[in-house]
Amino acid sequence: MLRQVRGMDVQSLDLPGVKLLTPRRFADARGYFAESYNARAFAEATGGVEFVQDNESLSEHVGTVRGLHYQAPPFAQAKLVRVVQGAVFDVAVDVRKGSPTYGRWTGAELSADNGRQLFVPAGFLHGFVTRAPETLVLYKVDNYYDRDSDGAVHWLSPSLAVDWGLDPQAAVLSAKDAAAPYFSDFETPFVA
Numbered sequence: 425m426l427r428q429v430r431g432m433d434v435q436s437l438d439l440p441g442v443k444l445l446t447p448r449r450f451a452d453a454r455g456y457f458a459e460s461y462n463a464r465a466f467a468e469a470t471g472g473v474e475f476v477q478d479n480e481s482l483s484e485h486v487g488t489v490r491g492l493h494y495q496a497p498p499f500a501q502a503k504l505v506r507v508v509q510g511a512v513f514d515v516a517v518d519v520r521k522g523s524p525t526y527g528r529w530t531g532a533e534l535s536a537d538n539g540r541q542l543f544v545p546a547g548f549l550h551g552f553v554t555r556a557p558e559t560l561v562l563y564k565v566d567n568y569y570d571r572d573s574d575g576a577v578h579w580l581s582p583s584l585a586v587d588w589g590l591d592p593q594a595a596v597l598s599a600k601d602a603a604a605p606y607f608s609d610f611e612t613p614f615v616a
Contacts, residue, residue: 430465437530440523441545442516443470444532445504449539458539460506461564470543473502475564483510483554483561488596489588491551492517492577492604496613499570500546503563510559511535514542515586517549517577517607523616527607529586534561547614549577553588553595576600581607 426435433446445466449456459465466473481490492515495501505514515531533555534540544550552561577584580592584607 429469430462431459432462432465432469434469437516437532439516439518439525439528439530439548441470441543442530442548443543445469445541445543446539447541460541461504466504473504473566475504475566477565477568478562479565480560480562483559483596484557485596486554486557487590487594488554488559489551489579489590489601490598491515491601492549492579492581493551494519494549494575494577494614495567495570496573496575497546499567499573500614501565501567502546503544503550503565504541505534505544505550505552505561505563506539506541507534507536508560508562509536510554510556511537512552512554512559512561513589514552515550515588516542516544517584517586518547519549519577519610519612520547520614520616521612523547526616527584529584531586547616551579553590576604577610578604578606583607
């Protein structure tokens with residue numbers, strides 16, 4: 425379902441709470457202007473989350489995979505993800521025990537060109553694969569980073585069957601992500 429909220433398109437994806445937001449761009453001969461974040465519009469679109477931290481990651485190579493990551497409660501994080509240079513395929517996986525969509529994933533192409541943003545609520549794994557070199561991703565979170573609550577699930581977990589659009593041999597991974605447990609061995613700390 426697509427709707428307009430205060431100057432942005434809001435599309436609910438096929439997992440509860442996951443939203444694709446596209447702020448309106450006003451273009452002219454110089455380029456464009458856009459409100460990339462507006463607290464009132466965001467609250468109307470998602471029900472409201474108060475962000476406390478902005479993060480950014482630069483991935484030099486096409487095929488860089490970051491994820492699937494989470495922070496366990498009480499440090500769970502909702503995220504608002506956008507790309508300001510390059511492109512990614514961004515993924516959210518519902519891991520809330522008792523949810524009718526537990527273990528299902530959804531994804532969207534985010535790029536500097538399309539201006540889309542993905543809102544990922546707490547209780548979801550999150551990750552992305554880069555589609556362009558020198559991809560710069562910015563994301564807001566609603567809770568501070570806590571090393572002891574940090575976790576990951578292997579991006580190629582067979583039971584999730586995420587279609588990353590990438591030959592696994594071409595993936596560029598951190599040691600943490602390469603060694604992450606598969607979803608079949610994951611005990612979720614989240615409840616629907």
